[in-house]
Amino acid sequence: MTMIALFIASNAASVLIGWLLGRTGRNAAVVAAAVEEEESGESDRDSRLMRPFQATLAWVVVGIAAVTALNGFLVSSDQAGLREKHEEFQKCVTKVVNQLSDALDARSAPQREATEYLDLFMGAVAEAFRNPQPDSRTKIQTATENYIEAREKANRARQQNPYPDPPRDVCQ
Numbered sequence: 001m002t003m004i005a006l007f008i009a010s011n012a013a014s015v016l017i018g019w020l021l022g023r024t025g026r027n028a029a030v031v032a033a034a035v036e037e038e039e040s041g042e043s044d045r046d047s048r049l050m051r052p053f054q055a056t057l058a059w060v061v062v063g064i065a066a067v068t069a070l071n072g073f074l075v076s077s078d079q080a081g082l083r084e085k086h087e088e089f090q091k092c093v094t095k096v097v098n099q100l101s102d103a104l105d106a107r108s109a110p111q112r113e114a115t116e117y118l119d120l121f122m123g124a125v126a127e128a129f130r131n132p133q134p135d136s137r138t139k140i141q142t143a144t145e146n147y148i149e150a151r152e153k154a155n156r157a158r159q160q161n162p163y164p165d166p167p168r169d170v171c172q
Contacts, residue, residue, distance in 0.1 A: 006072065007072035014061060021057055107154070116150075120147070121140070124143040
């Protein structure tokens with residue numbers, strides 16, 4: 001939308017500049033013809049000086065308008081292409097981030113559970129050293145088995161839910 005507004009504004013400015021230059025050229029040609037008329041006594045208002053200047057000025061204005069239009073077209077087509085590439089990249093990065101979030105979610109619960117069982121195991125060992133009881137060995141053995149089972153579960157979750165490749169490798 002801004003490209004269209006810029007295109008219209010630049011063309012309007014080109015037309016205004018062309019009109020001002022044309023008017024100045026016509027006035028200069030009229031003055032030159034009047035001076036020449038006074039010197040030579042001729043009364044031809046469309047002298048040889050006026051026509052070439054007007055034609056050249058008209059072609060300059062048309063050329064400027066054409067270059068401006070071409071530039072506007074090229075810039076807008078480049079912007080459209082960049083916008084499409086940006087949207088594709090954004091979708092790809094969103095997909096990779098969602099995959100990473102899913103993998104982290106699937107890995108985190110078993111990992112937390114394993115960490116809790118490790119805390120329980122270490123607490124059982126510390127309690128056995130501080131205050132030995134006849135069932136301390138059974139408590140440590142149960143805590144050890146629970147931790148090993150939770151750690152195996154966390155390892156399986158980690159293997160079943162690998163991290164996706166980073167966006168710098170996937171989205172290009």
